[in-house]
Amino acid sequence: MMTAAENDRHDRFLRLYVEHEEALRGFVRSLVPTLEDAREVMQQTAAVLWRKFDDSADFRPWAFGVAKFEALAFLRDRARDRHVFGDEVMALLEAEAMEAARSSEQEERALEQCLQKLPVAQRELVETAYAPGVRMDELARSAGRTPMALYKSLHRIRMTLADCVQLTLNQKEERA
Numbered sequence: 001m002m003t004a005a006e007n008d009r010h011d012r013f014l015r016l017y018v019e020h021e022e023a024l025r026g027f028v029r030s031l032v033p034t035l036e037d038a039r040e041v042m043q044q045t046a047a048v049l050w051r052k053f054d055d056s057a058d059f060r061p062w063a064f065g066v067a068k069f070e071a072l073a074f075l076r077d078r079a080r081d082r083h084v085f086g087d088e089v090m091a092l093l094e095a096e097a098m099e100a101a102r103s104s105e106q107e108e109r110a111l112e113q114c115l116q117k118l119p120v121a122q123r124e125l126v127e128t129a130y131a132p133g134v135r136m137d138e139l140a141r142s143a144g145r146t147p148m149a150l151y152k153s154l155h156r157i158r159m160t161l162a163d164c165v166q167l168t169l170n171q172k173e174e175r176a
Contacts, residue, residue: 030097114164
């Protein structure tokens with residue numbers, strides 16, 4: 001049985017891990033040759049992250065560092081396989097994956113900002129339409145619209161959001 005402090009630590013870790021798992025998985029996947037290899041590295045990474053978890057570290061960069069070392073260890077263990085990348089290629093892949101993760105994070109932040117700029121009715125429609133398990137025909141019926149009218153509205157909103165995200169990212173680049 002875990003103590004209250006252990007439960008709190010566990011909950012904090014799980015929230016952070018789940019928040020960054022998709023980006024971490026993409027990063028690991030870019031470093032190892034196969035999906036199965038990525039699964040194995042992710043399992044080992046998760047175990048190390050939990051064992052060494054400390055609230056004082058900035059979770060995302062720390063987790064990416066752990067994942068990098070776990071992937072390198074995995075590849076070293078498999079070094080006899082002629083399909084394993086060399087150190088230079090691994091460094092290039094790592095740099096590319098880190099840039100993709102940063103870019104994805106910036107896009108997510110820009111999208112969140114743009115969603116907040118939408119009129120309330122449009123924002124609620126988007127949030128409802130993209131919630132897990134929502135069926136468009138049922139949503140259209142409850143909104144008193146045809147499915148096609150709903151799809152057209154969502155398409156216009158998505159185009160507005162795409163323009164807003166692009167503008168936000170461009171403005172950020174100009175300031176940098």
